[in-house]
Amino acid sequence: xxxxxxxxxxxxxxxxxxxxxxxxxxxxxxxxxxxxxxxxxxxxxxxxxxxxxxxxxxxxxxxxxxxxxxxxxxxxxxxxxxxxxxxxxxxxxxxxxxxxxxxxxxxxxxxxxxxxxxxxxxxxxxxxxxxxxxxxxxxxxxxxxxxxxxxxxxxxxxxxxxxxxxxxxxxxxxxxxxxxxxxxxxxxxxxxxxxxxxxxxxxxxxxxxxxxxxxxxxxxxxxxxxxxxxxxxxxxxxxxxxxxxxxxxxxxxxxxxxxxxxxxxxxxxxxxxxxxxxxxxxxxxxxxxxxxxxxxxxxxxxxxxxxxxxxxxxxxxxxxxxxxxxxxxxxxxxxxxxxxxxxxxxxxxxxxxxxxxxxxxxxxxxxxxxxxxxxxxxxxxxxxxxxxxxxxx
Amino acid sequence: xxxxxxxxxxxxxxxxxxxxxxxxxxxxxxxxxxxxxxxxxxxxxxxxxxxxxxxxxxxxxxxxxxxxxxxxxxxxxxxxxxxxxxxxxxxxxxxxxxxxxxxxxxxxxxxxxxxxxxxxxxxxxxxxxxxxxxxxxxxxxxxxxxxxxxxxxxxxxxxxxxxxxxxxxxxxxxxxxxxxxxxxxxxxxxxxxxxxxxxxxxxxxxxxxxxxxxxxxxxxxxxxxxxxxxxxxxxxxxxxxxxx
Numbered sequence: 001x002x003x004x005x006x007x008x009x010x011x012x013x014x015x016x017x018x019x020x021x022x023x024x025x026x027x028x029x030x031x032x033x034x035x036x037x038x039x040x041x042x043x044x045x046x047x048x049x050x051x052x053x054x055x056x057x058x059x060x061x062x063x064x065x066x067x068x069x070x071x072x073x074x075x076x077x078x079x080x081x082x083x084x085x086x087x088x089x090x091x092x093x094x095x096x097x098x099x100x101x102x103x104x105x106x107x108x109x110x111x112x113x114x115x116x117x118x119x120x121x122x123x124x125x126x127x128x129x130x131x132x133x134x135x136x137x138x139x140x141x142x143x144x145x146x147x148x149x150x151x152x153x154x155x156x157x158x159x160x161x162x163x164x165x166x167x168x169x170x171x172x173x174x175x176x177x178x179x180x181x182x183x184x185x186x187x188x189x190x191x192x193x194x195x196x197x198x199x200x201x202x203x204x205x206x207x208x209x210x211x212x213x214x215x216x217x218x219x220x221x222x223x224x225x226x227x228x229x230x231x232x233x234x235x236x237x238x239x240x241x242x243x244x245x246x247x248x249x250x251x252x253x254x255x256x257x258x259x260x261x262x263x264x265x266x267x268x269x270x271x272x273x274x275x276x277x278x279x280x281x282x283x284x285x286x287x288x289x290x291x292x293x294x295x296x297x298x299x300x301x302x303x304x305x306x307x308x309x310x311x312x313x314x315x316x317x318x319x320x321x322x323x324x325x326x327x328x329x330x331x332x333x334x335x336x337x338x339x340x341x342x343x344x345x346x347x348x349x350x351x352x353x354x355x356x357x358x359x360x361x362x363x364x365x366x367x368x369x370x371x372x373x374x375x376x377x378x379x380x381x382x383x384x385x386x387x388x389x390x391x392x393x
Numbered sequence: 394x395x396x397x398x399x400x401x402x403x404x405x406x407x408x409x410x411x412x413x414x415x416x417x418x419x420x421x422x423x424x425x426x427x428x429x430x431x432x433x434x435x436x437x438x439x440x441x442x443x444x445x446x447x448x449x450x451x452x453x454x455x456x457x458x459x460x461x462x463x464x465x466x467x468x469x470x471x472x473x474x475x476x477x478x479x480x481x482x483x484x485x486x487x488x489x490x491x492x493x494x495x496x497x498x499x500x501x502x503x504x505x506x507x508x509x510x511x512x513x514x515x516x517x518x519x520x521x522x523x524x525x526x527x528x529x530x531x532x533x534x535x536x537x538x539x540x541x542x543x544x545x546x547x548x549x550x551x552x553x554x555x556x557x558x559x560x561x562x563x564x565x566x567x568x569x570x571x572x573x574x575x576x577x578x579x580x581x582x583x584x585x586x587x588x589x590x591x592x593x594x595x596x597x598x599x600x601x602x603x604x605x606x607x608x609x610x611x612x613x614x615x616x617x618x619x620x621x622x623x624x625x626x627x628x629x630x631x632x633x634x635x636x637x
Contacts, residue, residue: 065538089540100535104553104631114539146631162539172538 012041012202013076013169015062020071022057022227031057032227034071039219041169042200044387046217048207049250054227055206059172062204063092075170090114093163093171093201097178099155101147107133107158108143114166132161135195153184160192164199171203178207189215197388210251214239214258218387222247236262256375260339262390265332265355268374270364273298273352276310280320285310294352294365298328304361306331306354328354334363342371418601425601436588440609442502443584446577447570447617450506454513454570455563461514462521466547472522479515487512487573491580500581509574513566520562524555557632560625564618571614575606585610 017037023030032054039045047055060066062073064085073080080088101110111132112125120128133140136157147155156176163171176192177185189212196203207213213220214235222230222238224246231243239255239262242248251258274288276297285297297310299320306328314321330344332355345353345368357363417425429436461479465471485493490508498504528551536546578586585606593603 063538065534086540086542089538091540094535094538096531096535096538098529098531098534100529100531100533100538102532102536102550102554103529104550104629113536113541117540117545148631159535 011169012200014041014074015039015045015170015202015204016074017058018072018074020058020061020073021069022054022061022066023069030054030069030227032061035227035229037221037229037232039202039204041202043218044196044203044205044216046205046207046213046220047223048210048213048217048220049223049230050225051208053223053225055208055221055223056174058223058227059174059204059206062170062172063089063094065089090117090166091168091170093168095159095163095171095173095176097175099147099159099179101155101158101162103147106144106146107138107150110147110158111162111165113162118166120166128165132164135164135198136161137191152180153188156180156188157191160195164201169202171201173203173205175207176205177212178209192216193388193390197386200388211258214251214262215390216387222250257339259375260342260371261337262385263338264334265336265338265341265366266334266363268338268366268370270355270366271352271370273354273362273365275300275304275362276320277302278307278320278322282315282317282320285320286315289315294367296352298354298362298365300362303359306356306362309352331356332366334358338371341366342368418599421597421600423600424604428601429605436585436605436609439583439585439588439606440613442582443571443574443577443586443610444613446502446505446509446574446582446584447567447613450509450574451513451563451567451570453506453510454517454566455559457510458514458517458521458562459559461518462525463547465522466525466551467543475518476515476522479511479518482511483515487576488579491576494580502577502582504580505574505577505582505584508580509570509577512573513570516566516569517559517562520558520565521555524558525551527558528554557625557629560621560628564621564625567617567621568614571610571617575610585613 016039017035020032020035021030022032035058037045047058049055057066061068062075062080064080064083068081075092101107102113105113108126108129111129115125115128129143130140133143138154138157138161142150142154142158147158150158160176163173177188180188193216205213205216207216217235219232219234220238221232224230230250231238231247233241233243236259238247239251239259242251242255248255271293273294274285274292274297276282276285276299278299278301289295289297297315299307299310301307308328310320330348330350330353332341332344332353334355334357336344341353341355345351345366351369352365352367354362355364355366417423418428461475465475482490487508490511491504494504494508498507532550532554533546536550541549574584575586575589577584578590588602588606593599593606596602
């Protein structure tokens with residue numbers, strides 16, 4: 001179809017806040033205080049903070065649903081002040097907590113709102129609606145239904161699809177999952193992250209929930225009352241080195257555990273266990289045990305898949321026996337979220353857990369000590385994953 | 394042939410009302426079906442006139458009410474002003490209103506329609522304001538945030554969402570207008586009021602005409618309401634129609 005854009009059509013652009021201040025008429029103090037902040041193209045920037053911290057105000061100045069008092073916001077190289085509000089808003093996706101679908105318009109009409117405002121022709125809008133319904137995994141036959149006929153989660157998906165309709169480079173999301181029950185919220189968050197891995201929009205995301213911020217953000221801007229930026233950092237920087245007491249308080253006492261939920265097992269240097277094969281002379285195994293990181297031998301099959309740990313009595317025999325006394329459980333995956341992996345290890349009351357790759361072959365051993373060491377070392381800076389590629393807990 | 398003779402027969406019947414004490418009409422003892430059947434065509438014009446006055450005044454009232462609603466939309470301080478103003482009009486007794494209008498607009502249908510329109514105004518305006526007020530704030534915010542202009546928001550989102558309430562107002566206004574229009578006779582207009590007063594009350598309190606014209610008024614109100622219920626359903630397919 002001529003002129004049709006795919007979801008990856010428009011390249012993402014950066015959003016730059018330059019000394020942006022907002023004071024509402026009649027207010028004694030500023031709602032946002034000289035905020036300077038760069039959101040890189042294709043990144044999710046989460047604005048988070050307690051109520052009254054100005055996060056929503058800051059976000060809404062981007063599409064001028066709130067006017068800037070002083071300072072400037074640049075989208076790409078263009079100041080939002082140089083655009084007419086209506087034109088500007090048609091190029092910025094907008095998702096709000098209450099979803100705000102039009103009750104009197106069908107799902108297809110709702111999704112086609114902005115393309116309609118942009119005067120796309122009928123066939124192009126229809127094609128785009130079809131494409132978006134697929135993208136958000138809704139059956140094509142919801143197109144002719146009304147919003148009230150959809151579940152809350154489905155409505156929220158439609159809200160996202162509607163914001164994406166004209167393929168905006170920038171999206172604003174104001175507590176988009178705030179009104180959804182916890183189970184569906186997690187599903188929608190994961191879905192959205194998978195979507196973002198595909199579409200790579202520049203996203204400003206407002207929430208008051210630090211866990212959501214850590215999960216969804218490539219970078220997190222923590223704002224405190226009065227619209228002051230307390231810290232702007234990646235989730236693990238934030239968790240590792242809170243700028244001040246306010247941030248430390250806000251991210252919570254369990255920030256060590258939160259850091260673990262940002263990592264996969266593969267992100268940490270694993271230990272090596274001496275491997276043993278059935279029928280191998282125990283002498284060889286005992287030789288390997290001396291000076292090994294893990295003081296137990298792991299029995300593996302010919303494909304190096306873990307079978308179990310060998311006990312002292314196993315090793316007193318001539319050759320490595322067929323059946324070990326202990327099972328290798330828990331077996332962890334390189335892709336497992338570190339927090340869950342640690343929990344498995346602790347729950348199994350074992351100190352070591354074999355980690356396997358996708359083929360089930362041994363890749364290393366995780367121990368409680370490794371995690372402990374990792375958390376206590378200052379420079380233990382993990383490689384940061386973009387939010388869209390992070391483990392989906 | 395009978396139809397052609399009917400008006401003449403009717404006059405004969407009426408004139409004889411006092412003498413022929415044996416007929417239903419002569420005794421004026423209630424509803425005389427034979428008389429109605431014989432003179433059915435006499436009721437056609439008054440009924441059409443009546444319906445015409447109702448339709449024109451309801452449409453005019455609707456147009457004016459929506460105009461007022463648009464003017465007071467996003468100017469909330471105007472709402473009580475308009476409700477007060479239209480409310481004052483609504484409280485003027487209808488006969489008095491028609492008589493007050495006579496020196497300005499003269500006798501006739503125009504005067505009747507003006508009076509009836511003023512009565513509709515309050516009811517429909519009130520409902521339009523309620524309807525616009527009930528538009529979910531989130532729809533408004535989403536529309537604005539997606540780059541709709543004020544006009545696009547009004548006609549694309551707010552008005553369509555207010556339609557059920559507006560039609561509910563039109564239904565109430567229509568039913569009451571069908572009834573009040575019987576007083577249009579005092580403005581010098583026709584309609585079923587003419588049958589009730591000139592050919593009923595003034596005609597020796599001829600009960601058949603009074604009763605049958607009243608029946609037509611009721612049937613007309615029911616018919617209009619039925620049409621409006623259908624309109625409500627057709628114009629707001631997104632919701633189950635609330636029947637009040």
